[in-house]
Amino acid sequence: MKETSRTKNSIFNVSSNLVVYVIKNLLSFVARTIFIKVLGEMYLGVNGLLTNVLSMLSLAELGLSSAISFGLYKPLADKDNEKVSSLMTFFKRVYEVIGVIVLIFGIVIYFFLNKIIKEYDSIPQLNIIYILYLINTVSTYYTAYKEILITADQKAYKLTKINITFTVLLYIFQIISLLLFKNFIVYLIVQFFMQIAQKIVTNLYITKEYKEINFKSNKKIEKSTLATIKKNVKAMMFHKIGNYCINGTDNIIISTMINVSTVGIYSNYNMIITTVNEIILTIYNNITASFGNLLVEEDNKKSLEIYKKMDFLAFIIYSFFGTIFGCAISRFIQIWIGESYILEASIVMLLSFSFFFTGIRIPCSVTKNAAGLYNEDKWVPIIQSIINLVLSIALAKYIGLHGVILGTIVSGILPNFYRPYILFKNIFKENYTKYLISNYIPYIIHFIIILGISYIICSFINISGVIGLILCVIIAMVIYIVSILICFRKTEEFTFFKDIIRNILSKILNKIKPNRKEA
Secondary structure (H helix, E strand, O other): OHHHHHHHHHHHHHHHHHHHHHHHHHHHHHHHHHHHHHHHHHHHHHHHHHHHHHHHHHHHHOOHHHHHHHHHHHHHHOOOHHHHHHHHHHHHHHHHHHHHHHHHHHHHHHOOHHHHOOOHHHOOOHHHHHHHHHHHHHHHHHHOOOHHHHHHOOOHHHHHHHHHHHHHHHHHHHHHHHHHHOOHHHHHHHHHHHHHHHHHHHHHHHHHHOOOOOOOOOOOOOHHHHHHHHHHHHHHHHHHHHHHHHHOOHHHHHHHHOOHHHHHHHHHHHHHHHHHHHHHHHHHHOOHHHHHHHHHHOOHHHHHHHHHHHHHHHHHHHHHHHHHHHHHHHHHHHHHHOHHHOOOHHHHHHHHHHHHHHHOOHHHHHHHHHOOOOOOOOOHHHHHHHHHHHHHHHHHHHHOHHHHHHHHHHHOHHHHHHHHHHHHHHHHOOOHHHHHHHHHHHHHHHHHHHHHHHHHHHOOOOOOHHHHHHHHHHHHHHHHHHHHHHHHOOOHHHHHHHHHHHHHHHHHHHHHHHHHHHO
């Protein structure tokens, strides 16, 4: 019964969030196209840069939401409303303080904008633009805290209607504002008011949905629970700082070392890659709570079996899209917004590998977070971030954008190989070296070879436009599928997913057959 409930909640969460992401990204694509045509690559670069700069302020949160979420799993399962109430009240109060801290640091950063943006003096009303971004960032700490409750309770799918409605309205109003006013500030004001409205409506819905929870509880958190939260927050602090230095500094380095226009061109590739990545992450993030429940209820062997299947699925998905990106993404951008927005082929290859290399460690992160293993590798993101920053800045001086991406890839070697070791040591109690040789390393080698072969073959296609794009995608897909069948068809993980697909197809065919007979 519990297994069915876990699966059902995960399916609901994944499917509902996928619907939101598809609608959101289709509208985002339309809005971005109009944005580029109306405002140009300069403001596109400013948008990407300030998003990165202000995401730095989220470091003040120090992973508290993850620690609280982990702390909510058990009381929610036990229906301990009193404990849930005290945790949520604590979370609210701390987030209010964090909001003030973020505002103060945001004001400090304001005085250093001319150091971060080379073209500071040539961008009209940049000060007002930054202030709008800052207000938008600070406001989330006062309106978004309740969402952690419904997410930890595996019922985030209930927010689908609200999310879809406000997503559609946001992009419609932004598109209208761009066409009518052709002004970046008006665009940001529309964004601010729509996001605030969404958070308020979401909060009201969650309050109504969880009537038994008191968000203004006077009961203090138990000392043992508070000690666990503090311990996890201390560990998550390193992860938050490290992850920002790895994932949130590229645009700042590019703007400082190269120029803000390159940020704009790079962000188009990044948007496409991030869009696909968000959809994939939806699948994995929404099963974190279910996997956390599984780790408590099942034995190590069962958990390892499921982990290996999650790992193989990540490999299949990320290597597939990584190959498509390497062969076709530049052709798509050329059709979409023109030749002047295309990056060098070597940069695209590095981006494709970075996408894959980062993606295949997601199952590890999901499992680690679900198990609450925040302290065991807290030093990893700090070392990784130092490697990333030093290499990215140093290499950017000599090889430009190539160096920024290379720094990210090289810094990823440590977490990609050390974090799975933590899982095998603390959870699965199995031989890690055997897993590396039989699973992980073959996945990486396979992707590099297939990406190289697919790109070389596609480079001989001299047909431009949509036809050339379709041909490249088909060639990459065929090479990829054939290689998977040859290399992995006999593995347990491949057989597992093959049987699932076969069962789904069988059910579809069984539904079609009666209709044919009736006809």
